[in-house]
Amino acid sequence: MTGPAPQAGAGPAPAAGARTRRPGGRWIQDWDPEDERFWAEKGERIARRNLAFSILSEHIGFSIWTLWSVLVLFMGPEYGIDAAGKFFLVSVATLVGAIVRVPYTFAVARFGGRNWTVVSAAMLLLPTAAAWIVMEPGTSYTTFLLVAVLTGVGGGNFASSMTNINSFFPLRKKGWALGLNAGGGNIGVPVIQLAGLLVIATAGDGSPRVLLAVYAPLIVLAAVLAWRHMDNLETVTNDTGAARESVRDGHTWIMSFLYIGTFGSFIGYSFAFGLVLQNQFDRTPLQAASxxxxxxxxxxxxxxxxxxLADRFGGARITLYTFCGMAAATGVVILASGSESLPVFLVGFIALFVLTGLGNGSTYKMIPGIYHAKAHALGLTGEAAAAYGRRLSGAAIGLIGAVGALGGLGINxxxxxxFLSTGTGTAAFVSFLAFYVACCVVTWVVYLRGTGTGRPQDGGTADTGGQRAQPAYAGV
Incomplete structure (x- = not known):
């Protein structure tokens, strides 16, 4: 993973655009956002500029990653692909998007944040152009699968974007910056679905190339703006030791499991929502897209x-409540699915989306807090504890994000x-309900049991009535 490399006597950074010995674009040699004077004089301005153009690129990346959630709405009976085949198409895109998050995470340190943003944005032209070529009746299913594979590159943009922006901001600003970066990217999903709705409403469901024609120039614009206005940080390096250590840490895999439940559900439902409406409730493409x-x-x-909310009440506590709510909402969806009540189904399904969003925020908040608490458990204090937490959480975030995205594959x-077995999605929702219950149990057992009723401080210990104290993670 990446993180700021230690510097001896790091002073104020050169103006954005300063070049160093590394080739390939604008490099800032010294970067110390924790220095409040440096941050006020120039650091904040540079960081905010990079954040803005990073959000743009990540936003379009999410849109292209979820492109097939919209294109399948254009694929009528003349395409000869049943519901199961369409779900498999979007599953392939989800899988590739999850896998490429791992190399994208390390690409920032290898090539530079600005340089990789340009490359990763330009790569989005490949799936867009390929979809333009193949989107017509008579194309083989294998060809559609290959194009779905290409759209997966859009899923990697999130990992590289978050890694890059994490290095630009001081610890006290990371939550705000990463939340804005992630939220701006996630909105790429509904934006392309709205664009698809507009195309279907105006040009008809036989005009998928209109949607692709809209996005092609936006991709070029994102790449050009990143090239002109973003910067690379010389101080960002790949910490392979931290990556290996995070892989061996149990919390990385526990949080990956929980992130499957939150982000995996969000991206999986985003891909599947329109298909479920079409195939279970007989909605037309326009009705589904609306x-x-x-x-x-x-x-x-x-x-x-x-x-x-996680900042105020503790990430583990909000995550637990979120999974309880998701289980309840899934129960509503199961009842509505069985009774074929579309209004009740929509209430339950949209509630699921809202809860996944809350859970995305709270689980992401937990990760640095957990490793900060572990640092205190190891006897570290002050800056040493903060540095340990930043190093391990930075390494874990990329892996957790990749594994979490695989939840979307599981859902599809x-x-x-x-649908292949019963013609409805009810059985799938029953399995989701069981998974959310499991997430509730894991969250409570690992991060809340023994913490008492009060809100513990980050990295503290809970009073367990004279028994051996457990790490108090409710505040992370």
Whole structure:
């Protein structure tokens, strides 16, 4: 993963655009955002500029990653692809998007944040152009699968963008910056669905190339703006030792499991919502498209609220309440699915989206807090504890994000099997309910049991009535 490399006597950074020995674009040699004077004089201005153009690139990356959630709405009976085949198409895009998050995480340190943003944005032209070529009846299913593979590159933009922005901001500003970066990217999902709705409403469901023609120039614009206005940080390096250590740490895999439940659900439902409406409730492409954007939009907008609630009440506590709510909402969806009540189904499904957004914010907030608490448990204090927490959480975030995204694959495969076997999504929702209950249990057992009723401080210990104290993670 990446993190600021230690510097001896780091002083104020050169103006943005300063070049060093490394080739390939604008490099800032010294970067010390924790120095309040440096931050006030020039650091904040540079960091905010990079954040703005990073959000733009990540936003379009999310849109292209979820492109097939919209294109399948254009694929009528003349394409000869059933519901199971369409769910498998979006599953392939989800899988590739999750896998490429790992190399994208390390690419920032290898090539530079600005340089990689330009490259990763330009790469989005490949799936867009390929979809333009193949989107017509008569194209083989294998060809559609190959194009879905290409769209997966958009899923990697999130990992590289978050890694890059994490290095620009001081610890006291990271929550705000990362929340804004993530939320701005997530909104790319409902935006492309709204764009698809507009195309279907105006040009008809036989004109998918209109949607692609809209996004091609936006991709070029994002790459050009990143090239002209972003910077690389010379001080960002790949810490392979921290990456290995995070892989061996149990909390990395526990949080990956919980992130499957929050972000995995968000991205999986974003891909599947329109298909479920079409195949279970017989909605037309226009009717489905007029609803599908609402859930991802609300889930994206509320993500920063989840982080803010976690700041106030503790990430583990908000995550537990979120999973309890998701289990209840899934129960509503199961009842509505069985009774074929579309209004009740929509209420339950959109509630799921809102709760996944809250959970995305709270689980992401937990990660640095957990490793900060572990530092205190090891006897570290002050800056040493903060540095340990930053190093391990930075390494874990990329892996957790990649594994969490695989939850979207699981959701779409579950829907595929459910529709293939029973013609409805009810069986899939039952399996989701069981998973959310498991997430509730894991969150309570690992991060809340023994913490008492009060809110413990980060990294503290809980009073367990004379028994051996457990780490108090409710405040992380």
């Amino acid at each position: 609803i599908t954007f609402l859930g991802p939009l609300l889930g994206s907008l509320i993500r920063p609220v989840g982080g803010a 495969l579950a829907f595929r099997q459910s």
